[in-house]
Amino acid sequence: MEFTNADAERRWSDLLTVLDGTVVGLDFDGTLAPIVDDPTSAGIHPDAHEALATLAPHVAGVAIITGRPAEQVIGLGDLDALADRLAAAGTELFLFGQYGNERWRGGHREIDTPEPPEGLREFVDALPDLLEEKDADGAFVEEKGLAVAVHTRRLAEPEAAFERLLDPLTALAEEHDLGVEPGRNVVEVRAPGVHKGMAVAEIAQRLGARGFLFAGDDLGDVEAMKQLDVLAEDGLRVLKVASASPEQQALVALADVVVKGPDGVVDLLTRLAHDAAER
Numbered sequence: 001m002e003f004t005n006a007d008a009e010r011r012w013s014d015l016l017t018v019l020d021g022t023v024v025g026l027d028f029d030g031t032l033a034p035i036v037d038d039p040t041s042a043g044i045h046p047d048a049h050e051a052l053a054t055l056a057p058h059v060a061g062v063a064i065i066t067g068r069p070a071e072q073v074i075g076l077g078d079l080d081a082l083a084d085r086l087a088a089a090g091t092e093l094f095l096f097g098q099y100g101n102e103r104w105r106g107g108h109r110e111i112d113t114p115e116p117p118e119g120l121r122e123f124v125d126a127l128p129d130l131l132e133e134k135d136a137d138g139a140f141v142e143e144k145g146l147a148v149a150v151h152t153r154r155l156a157e158p159e160a161a162f163e164r165l166l167d168p169l170t171a172l173a174e175e176h177d178l179g180v181e182p183g184r185n186v187v188e189v190r191a192p193g194v195h196k197g198m199a200v201a202e203i204a205q206r207l208g209a210r211g212f213l214f215a216g217d218d219l220g221d222v223e224a225m226k227q228l229d230v231l232a233e234d235g236l237r238v239l240k241v242a243s244a245s246p247e248q249q250a251l252v253a254l255a256d257v258v259v260k261g262p263d264g265v266v267d268l269l270t271r272l273a274h275d276a277a278e279r
């Protein structure tokens with residue numbers, strides 16, 4: 001793991017002083033789960049449960065904040081088992097799905113989800129023609145209930161296809177009063193207005209946090225990173241972690257600590273637990 005500057009190293013030490021009042025916020029894909037070609041076959045890092053269970057007695061809460069539907073990530077992350085392990089260590093697991101539109105937690109295992117945005121059905125119905133017109137009819141369309149994600153990773157030239165699709169998908173989304181969230185070889189279309197920063201603010205307030213660590217890898221995590229700056233102005237100790245990849249560098253410029261993908265995130269969580277135990 002690499003601190004981006006001397007202040008960042010101090011922030012790590014400062015966070016340790018309030019760790020028992022700290023929320024650990026984590027993105028899922030690219031942060032807790034290695035990136036794979038098929039979104040349906042992603043899975044949480046094999047050592048993530050152990051790292052989080054070791055850290056759990058030292059922190060105020062753990063929140064997974066993801067663009068995935070809550071139900072899907074509960075399965076891919078085996079979150080019932082993780083919630084049980086964290087509860088046994090005295091900490092609750094919180095899950096915010098679909099960029100904060102959905103809520104679930106270890107202490108109340110029912111998913112709270114709103115109605116899909118108006119216009120999403122019409123948008124999905126118009127997609128096949130747009131994809132064919134842009135020579136991307138092999139793109140994987142992931143319908144998520146509250147959103148739809150158009151994935152280019154499995155096309156012959158994923159980045160070129162992403163560039164070809166971004167503007168027309170944005171225009172079609174706007175016609176239906178929907179918002180666009182670009183990501184790693186994916187363009188997501190969903191209701192505008194809700195983002196991961198809101199989930200960060202909500203869980204920080206709910207748990208009366210004195211510290212916040214957030215780790216993410218993609219553009220959808222930028223709002224969460226920005227919210228940590230707001231929390232810092234309010235006096236919280238914060239640490240921003242970029243799970244770096246050659247595909248997406250945007251988070252690196254915002255981060256205090258840069259790690260190499262989910263392996264690096266697991267190592268960081270393990271080191272944090274170790275440093276807490278040493279204090």
Ligand SMILES: O=P(O)(O)OC[C@H]1O[C@H](O[C@H]2O[C@H](CO)[C@@H](O)[C@H](O)[C@H]2O)[C@H](O)[C@@H](O)[C@@H]1O
Nearest residue numbers: 028029035036037039066067068153184185186
């Ligand atoms: O907020 P996240 O937890 O990072 O979720 C963002 C989107 O991640 C998924 O797509 C990404 O991961 C796939 C599996 O590794 C990969 O194939 C794809 O290229 C990535 O963009 C997921 O499919 C989306 O629904 C999430 O919103």
